[in-house]
Amino acid sequence: MTASTLVSLDHVSKVFANGVAALGHFDLHVREGDFISLLGPSGCGKSTVLRLIAGLTEPTSGSVSWPGCNEADHRSEIGFVFQEPTLMPWADVADNVWLPLRLRGVSRWEARERIAESLALVGLKDFAKAYPRELSGGMKMRVSIARALSVKPRLLLMDEPFAALDEITRFKLNDDLLTLQSELNCTVVFVTHSVYESAYLSNRIAVLTPRPGRVIAEIAGVPVQERGSDFRTSMPYAELCRQVSQILTRNLADGGMA
């Protein structure tokens, strides 16, 4: 059974006003239920892909299409997580999570259950009244994820969300994210520059060329249901990392820059 396509990027190129070509002939078809990692060197346009999907910027040429739903519908079904937690320091955790709903006119009272659910999903239900400054880096990122979950997203866009975290916290959040995805049954497009993270999280890994970015190779990950509890130290995981690293290294050598 093949899942239906949620969003398609076809022959997309993006040239910024300053003349920098971020993407060129970029093709990607995100299917329902995918966990796709976009892996590539810095500046290869990974974040631009997420911004294009979210409608925060327009492609210079090519198309971003949502088969099966209109422009207004898909926007309401996107959750976005940035590299930084990007929380409002003046608002407590619950109010930060409320933000996307608040912007859509949902009152605090109407949103209270959704806020509580989202916080429970990321394990922060006892921290609703805390202010961001009182939280650790990992907890702030959880709040950021809870905020993205508050809109019950069909598609979660994550832009190197764990890059600034320590290894232990990152491992924990990687596991939590996989659990969340299977519980919520949502689709994830995940930008990373970590081979190990992409191999651990994804069922599809799209390797991008240096700027202007395009997908040079797509590697299938190990499906979550086929993994053991010791996947991170298993041979299939090591083999996948080796394979992805090889493609990435070859790609960089061909592209002539790092």
Next chain:
Amino acid sequence: MTRNPLKLVLPLTVFVAAIAFWELYVRMAAVPPYILPAPSLIAATMKDDWPLLSSSLMTTLETTLAALVLAVIGGVALAMALSLSRIVEYSLYPFAVVLQVTPVIAIAPLLLIYMPQDVAVLACAWLVAFFPILSNTMLGLQSVDRNLLELFQLYGASARQDWRARLRSRLKAFWHLRRPAALPAFLAGLRIAGGLSLIGAVVAEMAAGSAGAGSGLAYRIIESQYRLNIPRLFAALVLLALTGVALFLFLSLLTRFLLRHWHESALPREV
């Protein structure tokens, strides 16, 4: 929260010692009061002249506070307009800068010609206090996390794209995001403006006073100088200093109260 008692004890000790030294010096060296009055004489003058000084104090205080309130209204309104529209920013901001960099003492005589005296004094004080509020509020309104603005674009944008929808989404971002983000910078501007509005009021009163009218504390200082009533001059000066300190303390407390939950500047330092 534990407070370091030295923070209060040390300046108080220095203050008391300085006053005691002053009093002793004046008495022992028999300095005439028209050169340097003793603190005790200044206190006595303050008590004797209180009806006159207090009414002057009220006049200066009224000018200062009115100027500050008007500077807040004008500065914030203009900063909002400038941050919502590039056209307004390009059209008006240079003039705000010109008004700021021209010394108020040079504008005061002109204002006194064109306006009734009390309005001219108020206008001078307003001119000095207005700019720090405008520039700080603008800085605050513009220092918003870009990612948060993108979140607003993602979740807050309307499907319609006419000018009304755009204005509505800008106002939404203003209210929910730019307004709270600008609060610390605005309050920093307010603290500066508090002191400046007093300075503006005094400078304008002096300019007006030298034209032979006025009843604020600055006028009392000029008048006392002409009459060689130096103890009264000192008493008026003390009242001005106390007004400045009270204004600063009030605005600092207000800042701490409004930012107490989240801003680093208002949080107790951990030891």
